[in-house]
Amino acid sequence: MKLNRRSFLGTATLATAALSAPALMGQTRPRVVVIGGGSGGGTAARYIAKDSDGAVDVTLIEPSRRYYTCYFSNLYLGGFWEYDALGHDYGNIARTGVNVVHDWAVGVDRDAQTVALASGERVPYDRLVVAPGIDFVEGSVPGWDVSQQSLMPHAYKSGTQVQLLKHQIETMREGGLFVMVAPPNPYRCPPGPGERVSMVAHMLAQSNPSAKILVVDPKETYSKQALFEEGWERHYPGMVTRIGPDFGGENVEVRPEEMEVVIDGMVEKADVVNVIPAQKAGKIAELAGLTNDAGWAPVKPGDMRSTMDENIFVLGDASHQGAMPKSGFSANSQAKVVANVIRGELTGSRIFPARYSNTCWSLIATDDGVKVGATYEPGAEQIESVTSFISQTGEDADLRRQTYEESIGWYNGIVADIFG
Amino acid sequence: MRAFLQRFLFIGALVVPMELAAQAIPIGDAVAGAEVYRRECASCHQIGEDAQHRIGPHLNRIFDRGAGSHDDFRYSEALLRQGRDGLRWDLRRLDAYIENPRALVSGTRMSYRGLSDPARRADLIAYMRAYSDQPQNIPEAAPTARGREVNLSAEILAIEGDIEYGEYLSSECTTCHQRSGDHAGIPGIVGWPEEDFVVAMHAYKQKLRPHEVMQSVAQRLDDEEIAALAAYFLALGRE
Numbered sequence A: 001m002k003l004n005r006r007s008f009l010g011t012a013t014l015a016t017a018a019l020s021a022p023a024l025m026g027q028t029r030p031r032v033v034v035i036g037g038g039s040g041g042g043t044a045a046r047y048i049a050k051d052s053d054g055a056v057d058v059t060l061i062e063p064s065r066r067y068y069t070c071y072f073s074n075l076y077l078g079g080f081w082e083y084d085a086l087g088h089d090y091g092n093i094a095r096t097g098v099n100v101v102h103d104w105a106v107g108v109d110r111d112a113q114t115v116a117l118a119s120g121e122r123v124p125y126d127r128l129v130v131a132p133g134i135d136f137v138e139g140s141v142p143g144w145d146v147s148q149q150s151l152m153p154h155a156y157k158s159g160t161q162v163q164l165l166k167h168q169i170e171t172m173r174e175g176g177l178f179v180m181v182a183p184p185n186p187y188r189c190p191p192g193p194g195e196r197v198s199m200v201a202h203m204l205a206q207s208n209p210s211a212k213i214l215v216v217d218p219k220e221t222y223s224k225q226a227l228f229e230e231g232w233e234r235h236y237p238g239m240v241t242r243i244g245p246d247f248g249g250e251n252v253e254v255r256p257e258e259m260e261v262v263i264d265g266m267v268e269k270a271d272v273v274n275v276i277p278a279q280k281a282g283k284i285a286e287l288a289g290l291t292n293d294a295g296w297a298p299v300k301p302g303d304m305r306s307t308m309d310e311n312i313f314v315l316g317d318a319s320h321q322g323a324m325p326k327s328g329f330s331a332n333s334q335a336k337v338v339a340n341v342i343r344g345e346l347t348g349s350r351i352f353p354a355r356y357s358n359t360c361w362s363l364i365a366t367d368d369g370v371k372v373g374a375t376y377e378p379g380a381e382q383i384e385s386v387t388s389f390i391s392q393t394g395e396d397a398d399l400r401r402q403t404y405e406e407s408i409g410w411y412n413g414i415v416a417d418i419f420g
Numbered sequence B: 001m002r003a004f005l006q007r008f009l010f011i012g013a014l015v016v017p018m019e020l021a022a023q024a025i026p027i028g029d030a031v032a033g034a035e036v037y038r039r040e041c042a043s044c045h046q047i048g049e050d051a052q053h054r055i056g057p058h059l060n061r062i063f064d065r066g067a068g069s070h071d072d073f074r075y076s077e078a079l080l081r082q083g084r085d086g087l088r089w090d091l092r093r094l095d096a097y098i099e100n101p102r103a104l105v106s107g108t109r110m111s112y113r114g115l116s117d118p119a120r121r122a123d124l125i126a127y128m129r130a131y132s133d134q135p136q137n138i139p140e141a142a143p144t145a146r147g148r149e150v151n152l153s154a155e156i157l158a159i160e161g162d163i164e165y166g167e168y169l170s171s172e173c174t175t176c177h178q179r180s181g182d183h184a185g186i187p188g189i190v191g192w193p194e195e196d197f198v199v200a201m202h203a204y205k206q207k208l209r210p211h212e213v214m215q216s217v218a219q220r221l222d223d224e225e226i227a228a229l230a231a232y233f234l235a236l237g238r239e
């Protein structure tokens, strides 16, 4: 993580004023700080500010000026979505009354209730929302670390990594080999790797049809497997091979300099390698002492409150909450529950029971969309699934096209909900 | 004619629960239904020999057909969408559509106010049934399936929605349905008359409308919550 970037948004004067210590003294408005302006944090900051109508002072800490969604980044790879259309800035969140501070949070002093920024500033809070997304587990794919990401991109945090991966695939030699090293559970976006394989296959089928795709996967099974396999067979016959754990898929090493992948001792020469390492909560969650041994931040199912600290809520991918998949939809859904609870605790507004839900769409080929989803509720220990549904194999083309169109409707809906 | 009709007016034993299997269950009086058809439907729909599409599509062999499945008729986008979702004209859905077309298909082009009397609907359906050649293909033929699901009680329709609760609940919806009312791919739901909103939500909850996303959304909403959402989304449209 680079900690030297420090900057303020256009609304800088406002943000800076709110941050300087004297301005905070004697302030009576309760203060909420949100770390991470992604799907979870962006939603939480916006909803608290919007619904409390200025009664709560909300500060959002996010290093990037533009958030590039991971969702639909696969569609960009496949040529179905523009890169620029993945990017969203923070102007409208600031306009709902959120102080947007473009900086890194580098530490949390839980006794003093302050967040330390890379700039050296300390931001006090009454309630803290931690939503930093994921980081990668070092050493989970032997031979790979973040310094190798330009040779073997992960492309799992959107942005320029995805552009790089697309460029590598486009310029791959004719008949070349694309290898994906898939992650172990749990990881962000369970159908993400399968959708990526579909979109890479779509690209190659047009420009480089003799190329091959090899997926090395440590998992026995994966999300929407039957749907993806049916789709690959139909649209890209013979192109995709998957090596699961029964054939050594969990025993993989990479050599970025040589562009080699070693699977259970066998060396494969590859042309493009996409390494998606094992994952854990974004580093700041660990620095704040909010994570468990597995690297995720455990929360209470009723309101996403950290089990380690009453004043802190952890949202989205970083949280360990139970049955909800790590998705943008889930993070957005959890954020609304948290916003309602925090506002209620700080201003006395009504607190309603938690309701969580998720739907994840994936595109397999042109006009061939599928979905999986569920509703959730708090159980005694964890969030539990109530009802669920998934697209069926063998559905007709009209329904699949409609499902794809719904996914575009959802994309526009969720980004409008957060950034619009 | 009467004898011919009567041959078809009984539900086959195939799909009837065991204890009822011995007797076939009449849907209604097809002869009386012919009169209902003439008064309520014939101005727009033809049925019987040589029936053609008119303002509405012809209604021969309607049972167990996919909704909106005549290629040579121009349906509304809303009805076509339900057809793609998997809506089939079984007895229960026909009954619901005739009762209140908008409950099943909010944007339908069938401008017909609906037929609220269940006995007249039963007669009508018995009559239409005679023009379907596959009566055994009616999945929900057990008499208990012939509920009046969309015919929500006056009490349910009269519930005054708690707008503040509706606003909280709406945050689940706005991940897909935009607050601005903008829509593409997913229908807009802002500014609807409350009753249309309520009957549509109940139609998902009762699985009359096939879309699984909305079925699962609606399933955990109770009557008060649906009313709260209807009130909130109407108010949002007025902002």
Ligand SMILES: Cc1cc2nc3c(=O)[nH]c(=O)nc-3n(C[C@H](O)[C@H](O)[C@H](O)COP(=O)(O)OP(=O)(O)OC[C@H]3O[C@@H](n4cnc5c(N)ncnc54)[C@H](O)[C@@H]3O)c2cc1C
Pocket (backbone or CB within 6 Å): A035, A036, A037, A038, A039, A040, A041, A042, A061, A062, A063, A064, A067, A069, A070, A071, A072, A073, A074, A103, A104, A105, A106, A131, A132, A133, A134, A155, A156, A157, A158, A188, A189, A192, A193, A196, A282, A283, A284, A315, A316, A317, A318, A326, A327, A328, A329, A330, A331, A359, A360, A361
């Ligand atoms: C290829 C792919 C496809 C996907 N497709 C879908 C999909 O179709 N549907 C779906 O719902 N989900 C999808 N996802 C998953 C989705 O992107 C994530 O689950 C979601 O973004 C999680 O939200 P979050 O708020 O937890 O984290 P993020 O959205 O990653 O946001 C975290 C933010 O925190 C910031 N941050 C991190 N550390 C700090 C710090 N120390 N200080 C300040 N800020 C910090 C980061 O800059 C970032 O902006 C996909 C993911 C991938 C990789």
